Amino acid sequence: MTTARIVYASMTGNNEEIAGIVEEAFxxxxxxxxTTEISQxxxxxxxxxxxxxxxxxxxxxGDMPDEAQDFYDDLLEEDLTGKIYGTCGSGDRFYEGHFCATVDDFDKAFAQTGATKGADSVKVDLAAEADDIANLEAFVQKLVTAATNR
Structure with a gap:
C-alpha cells in the first residue's frame, strides 16, 4: 500500500488547514x-x-520560519532516492518578490535528497479558497500517480 507523510509549519492556521486538505485528498x-507539525x-x-x-x-x-530551519537542515542530510515529493503552502502576495519563497526552498532541498518531484508546488495566497482546494486535490492526484508509476 502506498503511504504518504505530510509535515507542516503553520503560524496563523492557514497551513494547518492546507495540510488537512492534502491529508483528506490522500x-x-x-x-x-x-501528518505531523514540523516541530514534532x-x-x-x-x-x-x-x-x-x-x-x-x-x-x-522571504525568511524560513524558525521552527522549520532545523528540519530543513536535517532534510538536506537525508537520501530520499526512490521517494516522490511535493511542496505547498501559503504566503501573502503583499510580499511580491518573496511570495511563498520557503515553499521553493524546500522544493530545492527535496531535489538535493534524490527524491523525484511528483507535482508542481502549490502556492496559496493566505487562506485556501475553492480554487486552491481544487489545485491541492490535483496536486495530490499527481503525487499518487507519480508514486504508482515509478
Whole structure:
C-alpha cells in the first residue's frame, strides 16, 4: 500500500488547514497518510513513506520560519532516492518578490535528497479558497500517480 507523510509549519492556521486538505485528498484516494507539525517531526520520518509532502509558510520578506530551519537542515542530510515529493503552502502576495519563497526552498532541498518531484508546488495566497482546494486535490492526484508509476 502506498503511504504518504505530510509535515507542516503553520503560524496563523492557514497551513494547518492546507495540510488537512492534502491529508483528506490522500485519504479519498485510499492512501495511508500521516501528518505531523514540523516541530514534532523528524526528516528521517520520510524514509517510512512513499510520498513526502512539506507544507510551509514564508516569514516576512522571504525568511524560513524558525521552527522549520532545523528540519530543513536535517532534510538536506537525508537520501530520499526512490521517494516522490511535493511542496505547498501559503504566503501573502503583499510580499511580491518573496511570495511563498520557503515553499521553493524546500522544493530545492527535496531535489538535493534524490527524491523525484511528483507535482508542481502549490502556492496559496493566505487562506485556501475553492480554487486552491481544487489545485491541492490535483496536486495530490499527481503525487499518487507519480508514486504508482515509478
Amino acid at each position: 485519504q479519498d484516494l485510499e492512501i495511508d497518510v500521516e 517531526a523528524d526528516a528521517a520520518d520520510y524514509q517510512k513513506a512513499d510520498i513526502c509532502v512539506l507544507v510551509t509558510y514564508t516569514y516576512g520578506e
